[in-house]
Amino acid sequence: MRIIDYIKLGGKNLWRQKLRTSLTVVAVVIGAISVIVMVSLVIGAKSIFMQQLEAMGALTQVTVTGSSEVEESGGDGPFGFMHGGSGNSEGAELNDEVVEKLKGISHVQDVSPATSVWGFQSVHLDGTDKKYSAMLTGYRPTPAFEQSIIAGRNLEPGEIAKVVIGGGLLDSFGYEDNPKDILGQKVIFKTNKGYTGYGVELPKPPAGGDQEQYWEDLNDKTYDIEAEIVGVMSPGPGDQQNFITITWAKQILTNKYWQGQEGGSGNQSEPQYELDEYNQIEEKGYGSIMVKVDSTDNVEQVATDIEAMDLGASTAKDFLDELNKLLSTLGVILGAIGAVSLAVATIGIVNTMVMAIYERTREIGVMRACGASRGVIRKLFTLEAALLGLLGGLLGVVISYVLATIGNYYGNQYLLDQGMSFSNIISLPWWLLAGIVGFTMLVGLLAGLYPAWRAARLDPVEALRRE
């Protein structure tokens, strides 16, 4: 018997039992759709993460820390590798010399020092009085370290008193629906007590007078530091971060004090004072250094080179590995849930085929009498079951595709309204669709094996005698 005739005959037999065939196929369709939905959710989630990380430039970035023991990204949340931590007590000092050395590594596009800016206790929008806390990071805003922005612009190197805020503050200030309107407004950072950095005119200690009172006042004083909002970053996992230039960060982190001079012109009661500065970055180095690599393929190599310099280097790889592991597990779990409905569909196929054989016993007998071997009967029924699976798979794929297209249309609309730029949350790669069709067909085939075996085993004489 020719293959084409098997297919034609099998199709015809299924067509003859339209209702039963469609019910069985519907079960397979549901199974196929649930597997597709589950798997594509995981794929979609992953691609959103990747798009985000890519947009943040995280995939081509190496974060250098002083110690060669890689610091776990601590307080900054899962995306801590983006930013230098404040504590860089051990290991090599991250100074400009190191920055220059890092620039010399091949595949390195650009290098920017980064440092967390502490010393501020709160931030509020000028003209309002609700105060928030905010993380502030200074970096060198060269083109390689451009942030993705939804309103305004990136910082220019060397800019003072300008800030690019993240989605966290944007929400807090109540501008999440109209980020453009916040541009040009001022935020006010309230300093900790005893702050003596940028923006402070430090009064000279009183000559001979109440020294105690002077120091007490100084230690108690807070300042308001103004900054203009020039840009808003795209929402994403780094939402809590806000950025200023490293230049300004250095000024903020420079403490001033009056240094008493020994000796002098002899008058004991009138000591000489001189304004001195203590620049924390110059003394202790940067919190971290961000290294931009020309392509993701070279990130590992650059990290290795950096570690060879006895510096710590962390990349998004560890995080991505974690993420992949998590998503794979999730995929397996969700896939299994989908598979349950496919298993139910399989039982449906077995049931349909067993019933078909019962009803078609006489037909099987006639075919045997006309010269069909057991093998022919077995193949025919197996094929019919496989066709049921294939049909269900194909329909499931088509329906999933339509649903995904509709879902993505509305999803993109929604995200666009949110000012986000991901496209196509539901992703249906061709291999998933082809895989599902192949899988449902295989499932159908397997489901058909037992009924087909039973059909082939029928005694033709008894089959013909059956009424």
Next chain:
Amino acid sequence: MIQLQNVNKVYELGGEKIYALDNVSLEITPGEFVAIMGPSGSGKSTLANVIGGLDTPDSGRVVVGDQEITEIRDKALSKYRNSKIGFVFQTFNLHPDYTALENVMVPLILVGMKARKRKKRARKCLRAVGLEDRLKHKPGQLSGGQRQRVSIARALANRPEIIIADEPTGNLDTKKGQEIIDLLKTLNKEEGVNLIIITHDAKIARQASRVIEIKDGRIS
């Protein structure tokens, strides 16, 4: 040449042995028209099915032409049924959803004939039984006699050497029954097919060149 040597077929029901075929030996020469007669349950159908390769005996040899069909396996036996045997049943055994043409094509599909060729062949067989104007009719749209003609056309499809008809007139009135017998006799005469007809009708048996009487699985 069809040869049976000491063929046995025994059924056991509740400890009691029923001899469907009891040490049957017989020979049928090519082109012979044989009628098998006997009471109900005597083993007529079993004998015919064993010759047709549809049933297998418990012991004994069945040789048809140059093939010992009691020795060959399912695949070869199926091929034997397909190419050498044409079955005609009392209840026609046509597929109710197939047209006359499609019913006749079943053995042709099984042999692997291409669609165009088998359509031509099926049409020719239906013409031979006088049904060229009923090609697209389904069994439900045909009379009993016409249905039996379709099943004869199906039996003819692969130009068999042997036609085995198990009470082919059992569901037909005498006149229509005789027409069917006449048709089979024509095939026997003109094509030289071996004709084995099981019947209860002495009038039909009389037309055969030989009558094999069977009782309790034994031929006399």
